Amino acid sequence: MSNKTTRNHIVEAADQLFYRQGYEHTSFSDIAVAVKISRGNFYYHFKSKDEILHAVIDARLASTRKMLESWEFEEKQPEVRIQNFIHILIANRAKIMHHGCPVGTLSTELIKQNHAAQAEAIQLFTLFRTWLCRQFALLGGKEDADMLAMHLLARSQGVATLANAFRDEKFIKNEVKQMCDWLSSYTQIATCKTDEHQACENVRR
């Protein structure tokens, strides 16, 4: 394995372990065992678990950014883009029922431990928040866009927490449907407002 590949393997293994069993509960040697490399080779890449955490958060930020950019590139309609976000709960439901949301559970854990990396972990939420905010602004709700983004992010987080506690797939599907209904009724109101505004503009002319 090249050095870059080995480093990536360590980060991927740590990412999975932190998600499945928590950051504090995962030891430096748990990760070394999972990657199956010598301690010397391991230390060549990372000197501490904190360094690995930093790399894991960076990797998560990069992959999230990539996913959100591709949704924006592939879908013209902001409503469909937001639906993509809501459907993360369906796509990842098996993992969510077992381990919760990777963003929410890591942030919560690091905040509780008052860990130096808590602000970095929260950046993952900020990525989603900013992206959702932009989509709601495009839908016509410029003033409320951040509030709507936070509302949807919160609903998604709550569903993940309870799906994890009760391992309930039907609950996830039901809540996803409600979130999509909420979005579509919001979109209709926003469209009406825009039309009204357009009508007013037309009258003025």
Add this chain to the structure above:
Amino acid sequence: MSNKTTRNHIVEAADQLFYRQGYEHTSFSDIAVAVKISRGNFYYHFKSKDEILHAVIDARLASTRKMLESWEFEEKQPEVRIQNFIHILIANRAKIMHHGCPVGTLSTELIKQNHAAQAEAIQLFTLFRTWLCRQFALLGGKEDADMLAMHLLARSQGVATLANAFRDEKFIKNEVKQMCDWLSSYTQIATCKTDEHQACENVRR
């Protein structure tokens, strides 16, 4: 201090520490230091951190049961009782912004660690779920009562997670208002349905 008082002091101190810094992050000796008693006296009451966890969850279950019973006793209207639940987010907002929800964060942590006490911790959610379900059934939505209970529990959890990540009091207040609006519009629909049902019954007679 009597033996019972000492035991209670240990449980209260552990409860606070588990909430503020997490279960795994809190050591047996952190608790002993907080209670300021000798190691011998400590061991007389608890032999392990797991034993303390068990007592902490029991204490939380007892105090939650007491709170929910008092709401049911003091308020006749199920809608007002549910509003009381929603307003926990306001009453405890300072703590929630610092440490999240005590129920959600403990469950999530113990599930991730695959801890033997995870099912006990989830009982705290079940208490709220069952209680909310009963209130929604009283409001007239017998078939949907559990779904509505889970919906509200999820929204409350999501708000706690994001309030903790962003330390945003305005966000909490705004979401609480939205949850109360949602409840009141649901209550109106449920009342209409009951009235309609009553009207149908009257026609039949």
